[in-house]
Amino acid sequence: MNSGLLIRGATVFNPSTGQQAIGDVRIESGTIAELGTNLKPNGEATIEAEGLWLFPGLIDMHVHLREPGQESKETIATGTQAAAAGGFTTIVAMANTLPVIDDKTGVQYIMRTAQMHGVVNVYQVGAVSKNLQGEEMADLGEMVEAGAVAFSDDGRGVMNSLLLRRAMQYSTLFDIPIIAHCEDHNLSGGGEINEGSVSTATGLAGIPREAEITDVARTCIIAEQTGARLHLAHISCAESVDLIRYYKKRKVKLTAETAPHYLLLTEEAVQNYDTNSKMNPPLRTEADRQALLEALRDGTLDAIASDHAPHTPGQKDQEFDQTPFGIIGLETTLPLLLTYLVNEEGFEPMDLIKQLTVNPAKILKLSEGTLEKGAPGDITLWHPQKPGKIDKSRFRSKSRNTPFDGWDVNGRVSATILAGNVVYAASDGPAADLKK
Amino acid sequence: MKSSPFVPLAADDQHLLGLRGVSRERIERILDTARAMKEIHTRSVKKVPTLRGKVVVLLFYEPSTRTATSFSLAAQRLSADVQSLATSSSSVKKGESLVDTATTLRVMGADFIVMRHHSTGAPHHLAKHMDIPIINAGDGWNEHPTQALLDLFTIREHKGQIEGLTVTIAGDIRHSRVARSNMWALKTMGANVRMVGPPTLMPTDIQDYGVEVYTDLDKAIEGADVVNILRIQQERMTKFFFPNLREYNFYFGMTPDRLARCKPNVLIMHPGPMNRGVEISSPVADGPNSVITEQVTNGVAVRMAVLYLLAWGRHKQTPAESSELLWSAAADETGTNEQAD
Numbered sequence: 001m002n003s004g005l006l007i008r009g010a011t012v013f014n015p016s017t018g019q020q021a022i023g024d025v026r027i028e029s030g031t032i033a034e035l036g037t038n039l040k041p042n043g044e045a046t047i048e049a050e051g052l053w054l055f056p057g058l059i060d061m062h063v064h065l066r067e068p069g070q071e072s073k074e075t076i077a078t079g080t081q082a083a084a085a086g087g088f089t090t091i092v093a094m095a096n097t098l099p100v101i102d103d104k105t106g107v108q109y110i111m112r113t114a115q116m117h118g119v120v121n122v123y124q125v126g127a128v129s130k131n132l133q134g135e136e137m138a139d140l141g142e143m144v145e146a147g148a149v150a151f152s153d154d155g156r157g158v159m160n161s162l163l164l165r166r167a168m169q170y171s172t173l174f175d176i177p178i179i180a181h182c183e184d185h186n187l188s189g190g191g192e193i194n195e196g197s198v199s200t201a202t203g204l205a206g207i208p209r210e211a212e213i214t215d216v217a218r219t220c221i222i223a224e225q226t227g228a229r230l231h232l233a234h235i236s237c238a239e240s241v242d243l244i245r246y247y248k249k250r251k252v253k254l255t256a257e258t259a260p261h262y263l264l265l266t267e268e269a270v271q272n273y274d275t276n277s278k279m280n281p282p283l284r285t286e287a288d289r290q291a292l293l294e295a296l297r298d299g300t301l302d303a304i305a306s307d308h309a310p311h312t313p314g315q316k317d318q319e320f321d322q323t324p325f326g327i328i329g330l331e332t333t334l335p336l337l338l339t340y341l342v343n344e345e346g347f348e349p350m351d352l353i354k355q356l357t358v359n360p361a362k363i364l365k366l367s368e369g370t371l372e373k374g375a376p377g378d379i380t381l382w383h384p385q386k387p388g389k390i391d392k393s394r395f396r397s398k399s400r401n402t403p404f405d406g407w408d409v410n411g412r413v414s415a416t417i418l419a420g421n422v423v424y425a426a427s428d429g430p431a432a433d434l435k436k
Numbered sequence: 437m438k439s440s441p442f443v444p445l446a447a448d449d450q451h452l453l454g455l456r457g458v459s460r461e462r463i464e465r466i467l468d469t470a471r472a473m474k475e476i477h478t479r480s481v482k483k484v485p486t487l488r489g490k491v492v493v494l495l496f497y498e499p500s501t502r503t504a505t506s507f508s509l510a511a512q513r514l515s516a517d518v519q520s521l522a523t524s525s526s527s528v529k530k531g532e533s534l535v536d537t538a539t540t541l542r543v544m545g546a547d548f549i550v551m552r553h554h555s556t557g558a559p560h561h562l563a564k565h566m567d568i569p570i571i572n573a574g575d576g577w578n579e580h581p582t583q584a585l586l587d588l589f590t591i592r593e594h595k596g597q598i599e600g601l602t603v604t605i606a607g608d609i610r611h612s613r614v615a616r617s618n619m620w621a622l623k624t625m626g627a628n629v630r631m632v633g634p635p636t637l638m639p640t641d642i643q644d645y646g647v648e649v650y651t652d653l654d655k656a657i658e659g660a661d662v663v664n665i666l667r668i669q670q671e672r673m674t675k676f677f678f679p680n681l682r683e684y685n686f687y688f689g690m691t692p693d694r695l696a697r698c699k700p701n702v703l704i705m706h707p708g709p710m711n712r713g714v715e716i717s718s719p720v721a722d723g724p725n726s727v728i729t730e731q732v733t734n735g736v737a738v739r740m741a742v743l744y745l746l747a748w749g750r751h752k753q754t755p756a757e758s759s760e761l762l763w764s765a766a767a768d769e770t771g772t773n774e775q776a777d
Contacts, residue, residue: 192556200639201456203556203578203616208640273557319534319555321576 004028004044005420005434007379010054015354016370025054027377030419035371047431049381052414055353057089057120057378059369060330061360062154062179062233062257062305065091065122068109069098074310074398076110079330080118082308082397084424086331087413089120089378090368091308092360095127096155102127102138107146119423120416121368121378125179128153128167134160137167144174149364152179154233157215159185161222168228177229177255177363182215182240183281192321194282198267204320207282213239220247223254231363232256234307236281238291245300255363257303258292260333261403264340265289269403275316276403279309280325293345296355302363304355306333310399327402331395335409338382343410379417383429386412451570452742453559454579455620463588463621469741470589470734476513477737487516487747493546494520495538496573497553502708502732503573503583507550510739519546534558535565542568548743551575569746577611583707584617586738588625590731591662594703599626604656607666607688607715608677610637614707615666619647632656633666633688636677653688657698664705665690668715681714690716695725703727 005027012023012035024039025032060083066074074082083091093110095101101110107124114122126143128151130136140151151171158164158180171178188211193199195206216232220243223230235241235258244256261279266286269277277283295301309326316323334356341347361369368376392405415431416424425435449462476482492511494504504520511518521541538549548569551559556576563570574580592598603622609615609631622629623646631642632650643649650656657663668684678684685691690704704716704726712718721728 195640197641197644200642201616201645203576203613205556205577206640273560317535317561319553319561320557321555 004033004042005047005377005417006039006041006044007047007049007054007381008039010049010052010381012054012371013350013353014371015056015350015358016372018350020350025371025379027379027417027420030377032371032373032375032377034373045434047381047415047434049430051383051385052430053349053382053384055087055380055382056357056369056371056375057416057418058087058334058356058380059090059092059360059366060088060306060308060333060356061092061303061364062259063091063093063308063330064096064310064326065093066097066310067113072312072398075117076113076122077117077119078396078398079308079310080114080120080122082328082330082395083120084416084418085396085413087334087380087382087416088330089380089416089418089423090123090366091120091330092123092125092149092364094152094154095125096132096153100127100131101125101143102130102132104139104142104146107143107148111147120418123147123149123364123366125150125152125154127151128158128178129163132156134158134163137163137170140167140170141173144176148176149366150177150179150231152181152233154179154181157181157183157185161218164219165222165226168222168226168230171228172226175229176365177231178223179231179233180215180219181233182212182219184211184215187211187214191282192278193270194267194284196267196285198271202271202273204270204273207280209237209239209284212237212281213243216240216243220244220252220254223247224250224252227253229253230255233305234259234262234281235292235301236262236284236288238288241291241295241300244295248300255302255359256300257305258296258301259305259307260329260336261327262292263289263296263304264336265403273320274403275318275320275323276327276401278320278323278325279307279327296347296351302355303360304333304337304352305360306330308397309401310397311401312398313400316401328395328397328399329402331397332390332402332404334380334382334413335390335411336404336407338384338411339409377417377420379415380413381415381417381429381431382411383414383426384411386410388412450746451559451563451572452581452746453563453570453572455581455584455617455624456579458620458624460624463585463624466585466738466741466745467589467592469745470585470738473740473744474734474737476740477733483513483515485515486744487511487514490516490547490747491545492516492518492548492550492743493541494518494573495523495541495549495551496521497523497551497558498574500552500573502735503552506732506735507573507739510736510743513736514740514743516547516743534562538562538566542566548746571742571746574613576613577616578613579617580613581617582735582739582742583614584621585742586731586735587618587664587705587707588621589734589738590705590727591703593734594727595661598622600628601661602628602630602659603662603664604630604632604660605664605666606632606653606656606690608637608668609633609642609666610639611669612666618664619645623647630656630660634678634684653690654694654697657694657702659699660702661699662703662705663690663698664707665716667707667709668711670711685714689714690720692717692719695720695723698725701725705731708732
């Protein structure tokens, strides 16, 4: 259906090589055909991309799409539209839907629905335990056969160490990672925000940092003993980062991610009972934020993922303890990172792009996230000099639960291209008339 | 791990949501007004017409005897109509949201909502949706501002001032909205505040707010001008906060022996209801240093002051300008018929 696409004159960020230069990218039959300069049009559609930054289509390896079961919050259709608007061409969906994705039928349902209604690639994570109950092993192998790329009980920790150990041992059959949501529920139970001076001042129930840290240690120990591949989700504490450093030195097959909100906000965001700053793990302290930034700089953390967690306005507009944990991030991650981490924390855009492309691709063994010849023709075009504001009223997501509404950003997604097709285009960008 | 300095919640004079961030001036205005209100209590007709025609709704999501009764009497002495909504017999039981319930009350004519709620921050949430004053009568573990105001009022009556006094708050600080409200108000008024209790019941990093933390009750009461003893919830043992009530009493109970080591003129306070023999012994509760029943009496006056000031705040008139109206009208009221409530 698509004869090809030529993008010309962009600043091309190649995270596989770390090189950054003005150049052209040609896509043929949905895959990257050629990188170069002064490529001549071959009868295909052309995007004149002078002044724009070109990345491989971004990967968000931690997303909650809510379908099936909670379609009032998000669907595969709206979630993938939000992803496209945010510059993501590949998203990885967690298993905590209703019903939980813990068997091949569930995985097949997601793959089929994504094929029919999704506008970007969707990969699925299968549950570790049946119904996330932490009691029986889910159908791990059959889910892999159906396409699952990792296993996770995300949303809950796997509290039973024996089940965790067996699941890790068994997962080595497939060489795909267990994604661990590290939380000791005995320690965190009933908590709402980080335990510390803000929980003390607000009277909100605290979640002690030990709830995460002790579980990071336990999970890493079991990964070391079993030889399993382990990926730690949404790391929020300084001590967790220290443990990750230690276990990486011990050659554990370990990777880890954090989310933009832990890099940009602290617990003080909750002081006026703002339910859009309530997430799990909770926002921590400035010292934690600094430790996470340092861990990103030195490679201790491998990926940034949004933990996109949609909830309806009604669910978030309640008494604080009644509201669910989580915020959305698909449409805010890229502008926030390229604005605040670059301008205020001194990050190179290339290093951030690696965290959103080649690194998650490597963790999940995906073919996406690179500009190498033959790779999927997925591209994100970024306009770096387009000052604006985060405006939640314009989100494609069904939900609006973000603490970042109104934040200034200094650029925007200009176009998102999936297998050579423009799936999102800013109305004033050079790809506007190519969007179907 | 340490946090950076914490910015207090901004004060909102349209409501009384808590005492965090409330100015010294506003606290003093409430205490001064309460003194005038207390005088009404000594009259033969204990009623003034200040809030005649106004409706005060008590919306209580948690059981309460003294606070609900105290607010009810306070509103009635100001001639307001009072409606109590017990949530066990209302549409709340059918799953109606807090905002919907309050909106229903508002459109039926409520002028004030006095609310108690088990969720921390519930009054702050409701205040975002309502255009009438919300008075927090206790939210979760957070604040119980009128309790702290009546504690300050009682202290001031006995000691003349609050600044420079040493006030010890003893017991389950972690789960106590009384402790938090007292902490904010006492610090604002210039008192030295000591907190004492088992480490398991001490909120993390509370010393960040300028209070001294003790684990030894004997040391914490040494030289104190006021000892405010908090109720211990019987069910706390089930979450491993301490082994049993006997042991709690041994380490943290206010006994006659401990009272004997206090300053002779120490004030013994308790927000009630008391567990006699657990956090406080009967001879202490009923002894000459105890002002526990006075606290209850003062609660009505303080709540009258809070209602009165919020009512006049809404009409953009200062209490100073309106006080003449209050007192002259009160004089006229003598001998007239009771309000038909």
